[in-house]
Amino acid sequence: MQINKPFDDCLNSEELLNAIKAGREDAFSFLFVKYYSNLFSYAYRILNDTEDAKECVQLTFCHFWDVRKGLEINDSLKSYLYRAVYNNCVSILRHKKFLAKYEVKGLLDFYFTSIVQDPQAEMRFIDSETKQIILNSIESLPKKCREIFIKCKIKGQSYADVACDLDISVKTVESQMTIAFKKLREKLKFSLYLFICF
Amino acid sequence: MLRKTTEDEEIDLLISKNLNGSASPDEIEKLSVWVRNFDNETYFEQYKKIWHVAQDIPADDSQIKESLLSFLKYTRARERRQNFRTRFVYAVSSAAAILLLFGVYLFLSQMKIQMSLFLN
Numbered sequence: 001m002q003i004n005k006p007f008d009d010c011l012n013s014e015e016l017l018n019a020i021k022a023g024r025e026d027a028f029s030f031l032f033v034k035y036y037s038n039l040f041s042y043a044y045r046i047l048n049d050t051e052d053a054k055e056c057v058q059l060t061f062c063h064f065w066d067v068r069k070g071l072e073i074n075d076s077l078k079s080y081l082y083r084a085v086y087n088n089c090v091s092i093l094r095h096k097k098f099l100a101k102y103e104v105k106g107l108l109d110f111y112f113t114s115i116v117q118d119p120q121a122e123m124r125f126i127d128s129e130t131k132q133i134i135l136n137s138i139e140s141l142p143k144k145c146r147e148i149f150i151k152c153k154i155k156g157q158s159y160a161d162v163a164c165d166l167d168i169s170v171k172t173v174e175s176q177m178t179i180a181f182k183k184l185r186e187k188l189k190f191s192l193y194l195f196i197c198f
Numbered sequence: 199m200l201r202k203t204t205e206d207e208e209i210d211l212l213i214s215k216n217l218n219g220s221a222s223p224d225e226i227e228k229l230s231v232w233v234r235n236f237d238n239e240t241y242f243e244q245y246k247k248i249w250h251v252a253q254d255i256p257a258d259d260s261q262i263k264e265s266l267l268s269f270l271k272y273t274r275a276r277e278r279r280q281n282f283r284t285r286f287v288y289a290v291s292s293a294a295a296i297l298l299l300f301g302v303y304l305f306l307s308q309m310k311i312q313m314s315l316f317l318n
Binding site (some may be wrong): 019023028032036037038040041044045047049054055057058061062065066067088098101102110111113114115117127130131134135138150152153154155156158159166 | 211214216218221224227230233247249250253256261262270
């Protein structure tokens, strides 16, 4: 299978859109290869499950193929795809009854306004300098320190659980977190200056 | 992120659990109340940015290739089905047209016989 790159300069062009509407395989392959990884990552951060995220992106592209002839794009193919992935993620969450725990507290709006990242925010985030700076700061942490930081602050494990997992003392977890905080504070103070308030 | 007391550790835990979908209804409610405060909301927004960066796990090449192949398999199968359906529709309509013509011919010839009988 060959993956052509004839559309690289004309992402929003009529030519690409027409090729999509005509069902040209090279146009679909081009979009697939270009956006798959980012769309997968986006879906993963909404669904918090690798298999669901894979399925969601696959579903999105298959549906994209099915509706190609009647496709109406008012903004861009890219934002169409991000929006489609977002909508499919929400459908999957609904199907899995994940949103029930928000509904039960009357906090469905809280989920949509504050927890889930909407497609516009995601598109802004993906190429932002903020993302690059945060990434560099996290990557600059020593390996062990980074591992502990991710477990505690990203995966949501308690200090005690992490200590148990890694077979170290809670004191060590705490001191590693102090190092992580100190380093991140140094690195992020220009872009995320608000952090130093805390 | 840069909090260190036990209470602050609990807040961080509350936020990360909400972001990764493992929060209980009570923990969801607790956070929704906590972020109403201006400073807290700011902290929460910054936390979210870091969380998204750390959880941004791109797909590797083999996954992309595998998924693309399965997508193309889908599109080709759909296209084959579409072509088959088109051909099927053509075949059925041609058969119907032939039958119709034949029927008209029979009808007309019957008419002709009856007309000649009548005239004679």
